[in-house]
Amino acid sequence: MITFSNLIYRLPGGVAQGLIWGIMALGIYITFRVLNVSDLTVDGSFTTGGAVTIMCILAGVNPILALLISFIVGILTGIATGLIHTKLKIPAILAGILVQFGLYSINLHIMNMSANVSANPDRFNLLISMRNVPNAILIGIIISIVHIIVLYWYFGTEQGSAIRATGNNSNMALAQGINIGNMKVIGFGIGNGIVALAGGLMGQYQGFADINMGRGAIVIGLAAIIIGEVVINFIFKKGCSFYTRLTSVIIGGIIYYAAMVIILWLRIDSNDLKLFTAIIVTIFLAIPNLKVKKGGK
Amino acid sequence: MLKIDNISKTFNPGTINQKVALSNLSLQLEEGDFVTVIGSNGAGKSTMLNAISGSWFVDEGKIFVDDIDVTLMSEYQRARYIGRVFQDPLMGTAADMWIEENLALASRRGKSRGLRVGISRKEREIYYEKLKALNLGLEERLTTKVGLLSGGQRQALTLLMATIQKPKLLLLDEHTAALDPSTAKKVLDLTDQLVNENNLTTLMITHNMQDAIDHGNRLIMMNDGIIILDVRGEEKASLTKEYLIKKFNELSNGTLDNDALLLSK
Numbered sequence A: 001m002i003t004f005s006n007l008i009y010r011l012p013g014g015v016a017q018g019l020i021w022g023i024m025a026l027g028i029y030i031t032f033r034v035l036n037v038s039d040l041t042v043d044g045s046f047t048t049g050g051a052v053t054i055m056c057i058l059a060g061v062n063p064i065l066a067l068l069i070s071f072i073v074g075i076l077t078g079i080a081t082g083l084i085h086t087k088l089k090i091p092a093i094l095a096g097i098l099v100q101f102g103l104y105s106i107n108l109h110i111m112n113m114s115a116n117v118s119a120n121p122d123r124f125n126l127l128i129s130m131r132n133v134p135n136a137i138l139i140g141i142i143i144s145i146v147h148i149i150v151l152y153w154y155f156g157t158e159q160g161s162a163i164r165a166t167g168n169n170s171n172m173a174l175a176q177g178i179n180i181g182n183m184k185v186i187g188f189g190i191g192n193g194i195v196a197l198a199g200g201l202m203g204q205y206q207g208f209a210d211i212n213m214g215r216g217a218i219v220i221g222l223a224a225i226i227i228g229e230v231v232i233n234f235i236f237k238k239g240c241s242f243y244t245r246l247t248s249v250i251i252g253g254i255i256y257y258a259a260m261v262i263i264l265w266l267r268i269d270s271n272d273l274k275l276f277t278a279i280i281v282t283i284f285l286a287i288p289n290l291k292v293k294k295g296g297k
Numbered sequence B: 001m002l003k004i005d006n007i008s009k010t011f012n013p014g015t016i017n018q019k020v021a022l023s024n025l026s027l028q029l030e031e032g033d034f035v036t037v038i039g040s041n042g043a044g045k046s047t048m049l050n051a052i053s054g055s056w057f058v059d060e061g062k063i064f065v066d067d068i069d070v071t072l073m074s075e076y077q078r079a080r081y082i083g084r085v086f087q088d089p090l091m092g093t094a095a096d097m098w099i100e101e102n103l104a105l106a107s108r109r110g111k112s113r114g115l116r117v118g119i120s121r122k123e124r125e126i127y128y129e130k131l132k133a134l135n136l137g138l139e140e141r142l143t144t145k146v147g148l149l150s151g152g153q154r155q156a157l158t159l160l161m162a163t164i165q166k167p168k169l170l171l172l173d174e175h176t177a178a179l180d181p182s183t184a185k186k187v188l189d190l191t192d193q194l195v196n197e198n199n200l201t202t203l204m205i206t207h208n209m210q211d212a213i214d215h216g217n218r219l220i221m222m223n224d225g226i227i228i229l230d231v232r233g234e235e236k237a238s239l240t241k242e243y244l245i246k247k248f249n250e251l252s253n254g255t256l257d258n259d260a261l262l263l264s265k
């Protein structure tokens, strides 16, 4: 029923999931905005993270440790894409698609060849769960903050700066003796590590991992990044710090998912959601390009 | 300091676009040599510099920098020894990063980059002083994004970046060609200043013959992938444009008219 109280009832859950998508979007931010490449591995590595986390939990592993294991496995998927791109000279987008494609089988193997594995929160110790939304929001915020602080620190180090230079102007990076191939591999690795960790959080939140849970993750991540940038450009006319930028990605994830909850509440057919998202992301990705054209160049 | 030993490079071999860009070229530079390079379009000047900096591997021959064989080193590895400034002011700096961040990246040229902090406070003071010496007011804008600077300011910054950690070899490929004449002069003066201060071994390509005559202690002229003239010392100091044009027509069998060589004048 379309009642306001119904919406209020559903929104907190939307915020919790939005936080998780926002964390995932931080991983995509590293490849999309810092390295300046589109990495399509994420649809696969998100699922990998969910699968690894749930299987670990079923095996009795501590849920935080399970997330860390997912993070590391996610890094490996990113490294695979990075190596295919840099060593075999295959375009980044294609390298990502190939790894994502192959991960489907690997994810099935991780889940013992079943398309869906669940960890009942009554029987297993989970870090977050949709059964306790306030707690999920709290944990989501804490994990977001940890990510933002660590990423801020990392991209201020010598290595992090070298990765930024590689994404900004690879010619300059080369001339400064930066091994741009390695920097890309590291960037892909960290990005997918974070995406997989977010997949693990999602798995715990919903209590199961599904072979298709990562489908469209790249688009949701881009939506979060772009919404965050729109918010930033609206509030800070004169640019802002890297902290703010990273925070905006999380906020973008929350806004995106809250919008989805509202759309569902309005009884719009959920099958049309993907089309809506695709159109909105296309428009926002196009805006900067169209502005440049108008300016005469 | 630099020894190029019989290098050759053919682009697109075996195709209809086959182009011999360098043929058995040899060149030796002593420490502190400042060599200007002239030649018509397509003579192979940039190709020679790219061969040294490692954009690709040469087909034949060897390249040594300070007795180190760099022939098979990748581009980023050679950067440890080589500072570069390009014709396009956009190419040498990271536009979305701050001035001080660009300088910090350049200060670590060829060093391993770990998890230490990207810029220390002490470095900032050094950058402030070095930028002040450029006289462009950039020292007050350490945290300005490089993309906001003018072409001349960016070239000056790129020059500083190329020399801030003394390179064994400085390669300049028409680094003033994209600038207006007065800015070009400033950047050239700055080039002299930095080269002299640090006693840098330098190769500078230019299309401006007067600049080629006025700067450096040695001049080479290229045509069709080989060096056709090499003058140094006293003889170089007494060169004139007219003489160079005459010489060029003689040595290249007069295949090109004066304008082709002069181009910028």
Ligand SMILES: Nc1ncnc2c1ncn2[C@@H]1O[C@H](COP(=O)(O)OP(=O)(O)OP(=O)(O)O)[C@@H](O)[C@H]1O
Pocket (backbone or CB within 6 Å): B011, B012, B019, B020, B021, B039, B040, B041, B042, B043, B044, B045, B046, B047, B048
């Ligand atoms: N990467 C490349 N692929 C194919 N051909 C190339 C490449 N680089 C240079 N060439 C060709 O090699 C020849 C020499 O080019 P080069 O750029 O060295 O000339 P240049 O002396 O620097 O000329 P200019 O004064 O116009 O800069 C030209 O015919 C050019 O078309």
Ligand SMILES: [Mg+2]
Pocket (backbone or CB within 6 Å): B045, B046, B047, B173
């Ligand atoms: Mg050239």
